[in-house]
Amino acid sequence: MAEILVLAEHDGETVKKVTLELVTLARRFGEPSVVWTGPGAEAAQARLAEFGAAKIYVAADPEYDDYVVAPKAELLAELVKQASPAAVLLPSTAEGREVGGRLAVKIGSGILTDAVGIGDDLSAEQVIFGGAINVSSRVRSGTPIIAVRPNAITPEAAPADPMIEPVSIAVSDAAKQAKITERVVQQRGARPELTEASIVVSGGRGVGSADNMALIEKLADSLGAAVGASRAVTDAGWYPHQFQVGQTGKTVSPQLYVAVGISGAIQHRAGMQTSKTIMVVNKDPEAPIFELADFGVVGDLFKVVPQLVEEIEKRSA
Amino acid sequence: MNIVVCVKQVPDTWSERTLKESDSTLDRDAADAVINEADEFAIEEGLRLAEAHGGEVTILSMGPARATESIRKALSMGADKAVHLVDDALAGSDVLGTSAALAAVLGQIGFDLVILGSESTDARTGVLPAMLSERLGVPQLSYASKVEVDGSAITINRLADYGYDTVVATLPAVISVVEKINEPRYPSFKGIMAAKKKPVQTMSLADAGVDAAAVGLANAASEVTSWDKRPPRQAGTVVADEGDGGGKAAEFLAARKFI
Ligand SMILES: Cc1cc2nc3c(=O)[nH]c(=O)nc-3n(C[C@H](O)[C@H](O)[C@H](O)COP(=O)(O)OP(=O)(O)OC[C@H]3O[C@@H](n4cnc5c(N)ncnc54)[C@H](O)[C@@H]3O)c2cc1C
Ligand SMILES: Nc1ncnc2c1ncn2[C@@H]1O[C@H](COP(=O)(O)O)[C@@H](O)[C@H]1O
Numbered sequence: 001m002a003e004i005l006v007l008a009e010h011d012g013e014t015v016k017k018v019t020l021e022l023v024t025l026a027r028r029f030g031e032p033s034v035v036w037t038g039p040g041a042e043a044a045q046a047r048l049a050e051f052g053a054a055k056i057y058v059a060a061d062p063e064y065d066d067y068v069v070a071p072k073a074e075l076l077a078e079l080v081k082q083a084s085p086a087a088v089l090l091p092s093t094a095e096g097r098e099v100g101g102r103l104a105v106k107i108g109s110g111i112l113t114d115a116v117g118i119g120d121d122l123s124a125e126q127v128i129f130g131g132a133i134n135v136s137s138r139v140r141s142g143t144p145i146i147a148v149r150p151n152a153i154t155p156e157a158a159p160a161d162p163m164i165e166p167v168s169i170a171v172s173d174a175a176k177q178a179k180i181t182e183r184v185v186q187q188r189g190a191r192p193e194l195t196e197a198s199i200v201v202s203g204g205r206g207v208g209s210a211d212n213m214a215l216i217e218k219l220a221d222s223l224g225a226a227v228g229a230s231r232a233v234t235d236a237g238w239y240p241h242q243f244q245v246g247q248t249g250k251t252v253s254p255q256l257y258v259a260v261g262i263s264g265a266i267q268h269r270a271g272m273q274t275s276k277t278i279m280v281v282n283k284d285p286e287a288p289i290f291e292l293a294d295f296g297v298v299g300d301l302f303k304v305v306p307q308l309v310e311e312i313e314k315r316s317a
Numbered sequence: 318m319n320i321v322v323c324v325k326q327v328p329d330t331w332s333e334r335t336l337k338e339s340d341s342t343l344d345r346d347a348a349d350a351v352i353n354e355a356d357e358f359a360i361e362e363g364l365r366l367a368e369a370h371g372g373e374v375t376i377l378s379m380g381p382a383r384a385t386e387s388i389r390k391a392l393s394m395g396a397d398k399a400v401h402l403v404d405d406a407l408a409g410s411d412v413l414g415t416s417a418a419l420a421a422v423l424g425q426i427g428f429d430l431v432i433l434g435s436e437s438t439d440a441r442t443g444v445l446p447a448m449l450s451e452r453l454g455v456p457q458l459s460y461a462s463k464v465e466v467d468g469s470a471i472t473i474n475r476l477a478d479y480g481y482d483t484v485v486a487t488l489p490a491v492i493s494v495v496e497k498i499n500e501p502r503y504p505s506f507k508g509i510m511a512a513k514k515k516p517v518q519t520m521s522l523a524d525a526g527v528d529a530a531a532v533g534l535a536n537a538a539s540e541v542t543s544w545d546k547r548p549p550r551q552a553g554t555v556v557a558d559e560g561d562g563g564g565k566a567a568e569f570l571a572a573r574k575f576i
Contacts, residue, residue: 136542186480248355296555305563
C-alpha cells in the first residue's frame, strides 16, 4: 500500500488534534506516514500510534522551527521524492496551507485547501461562498496535496506500531531566508484553541464592550469551550484579532457553536456554517443567525447568559 | 523602494456568488466586483512604506478587462502606476498557474518588496504569497500585522494563534498583510482625478513571457468536478425568553449531551 504523508502540527510536546484527524483520514487511502519536524516526537509517539500511524519520519533538527514555512516544504518535497506517496495531507491552518503552497510549486502538483472531507478518489469536498455551495474538486497533475479543515472529521483510534525513521536532511540556506527571532505569546489561558475546540462560544456587537466579553468567557469556561468573536468585536478592539471567526478570521467547525449577540452576516457565517450544532442568543427575532440555529433564544443576552451559566454550573455540580 | 502590490478583483461578498454551469469556474458577471478587501490593506501598507522611505508603488493585477475598475481605484488611493495582466488564455487558472503568471511578471518588472493580501475572499486559498516567495526565491514574510523597513532589513510581526512571531529578512521580499494592520485610506476627489492619468500597462501572456502551457483552465493542476447549492439548514427551535430562556437553553444542551 502506498504511503500517505501527513505533516504533524504540534507545539514541541503535544500533537494537535488535527494531526490525528489527518491520520484517521489517511488510513482510508494508504499507510499513514507522519512527518514530524523539530523536537518532541518521542513524547507524541504513543498518541500517533494509537490513531494508526504506520511510520513516523522524524526530522528532529530544531532549525525546522526557526524559519518561516520553507524548511518544512523542502523536507516534504524530499520525502515525496523518496517515498512516492499517494497524497500529502496537511492541516488547513495558515501554516499548513503555506507549506502546501510551497510544496506544490516544488513538485509541480495541484493543491486543494480547506477540505471538509475527502472522497474515495482523493477528491476534496469543500464548502465555499460563505456556505452557499458544496464543491467537489480534485488534483489533476502530480501528487495530490490536500489541506483539511481542523475539526471537520472525528479522529478514530486504530492502534498501530509505527516505525520510526530518523531523517537527517539539513535545512538548506535557500530555506533560511525568513528567520523567526522571537515568539510572543499574548494569550494562553486554560481554554482550548479556537479551531480545535469541540465547543466555541462567540460574542458579537450585542455584548457591548470589552469588559462584557467576560460574560462570554464565563459561559465558555462553564462549557470547557474556546472563545470566539465577530468582526464587529475585534474591529472595536474588545477582543484580540486572532479570535475572529468568519471569512477573514478563523473557520471553525465545532460540535457546538454558541453565537451570542451576533446578527449572522454572510461573512460571519462563512466561518461557522459547518458547525454541527448551533445555538443562538439574540434579542432581535429577525436576526439572520436564527436561520442557522438548532436552538435559539430571543432575548436579552445579559439576562439569558447569566441564567444559562448558573444552570450549567448547577447541573455539573 | 520599488514596491509592487498584488491586487485581485473579487465578487462582493454581499452579493450572491455562484459558479458557472458551463465550466464550474467563478461566475464573475453574477456579482458586483470589488477589490479583495485584504488587498486594500496591502495597498495602504505599500503607500505608507513609500511615503516613509521613498519609492514607487505599482499595482499588479491579473484578471479580465473588468479588473481595470479595481486598478483605477487602487491608483486613486495613491499608487503611482499599474500593470494589468490580461489574456483570455489565463481564464480558469488555478493558484499554481496564477502564481506562475504573476511571478513571471514580477521577474520582468522587478521589485524590492511585493505586498499581497493574506487571502482572497473568493478563492480563499491563502497560498499565493508562499507560492510567489518560492518561485521568486525571496523571503516569505506572510500574515504580517506590522511591517518595519530599515535600509535593506525588513522585520514583521507574523500573526499566530498564540500571539505573533517576530520575523526578520533582507530585501527583496514577499510579504502578505492581515486586516487591522492599518486603516486603508479613502480615495480623495483629487486622487480620483489624478488616477485617470496614471499609466496602466496591459500585458498579454506573450508580453510577460508566461508559458501558456502553465496557465488556464485546461492546464490547471486542480479542478472542480461537481458542485451543488448547499441545502439550507433544517429549521430549529426558537423560543422567546420569558425569564426562563437560560434554563431552556441549558435543557437543550443537556438533551444534546453537551452538559
Ligand atoms: C470583506 C468583509 C469581510 C468580513 N469578514 C468578517 C469576519 O471574518 N467575521 C465576522 O464576524 N464579520 C466579518 N465581516 C463583517 C460582517 O459583515 C458583519 O459586519 C459582522 O459580522 C457583524 O458583527 P455582529 O454580528 O457582532 O454585529 P451586528 O451585526 O451589529 O449584530 C449585533 C447583534 O447583537 C444583537 N444584540 C444587541 N444587543 C443585544 C442584547 N442585549 N442581547 C441579545 N442580543 C443583542 C442585535 O440584535 C444584533 O443582531 C466582514 C465584512 C466584509 C465586508
Ligand atoms: N489574479 C490576481 N492578481 C493579482 N493578485 C492576486 C491575484 N490573485 C490573488 N492575488 C493576491 O494574492 C493574495 C492571496 O490570494 P489567494 O491565495 O487567492 O487567497 C490576494 O490577497 C492578492 O493580493
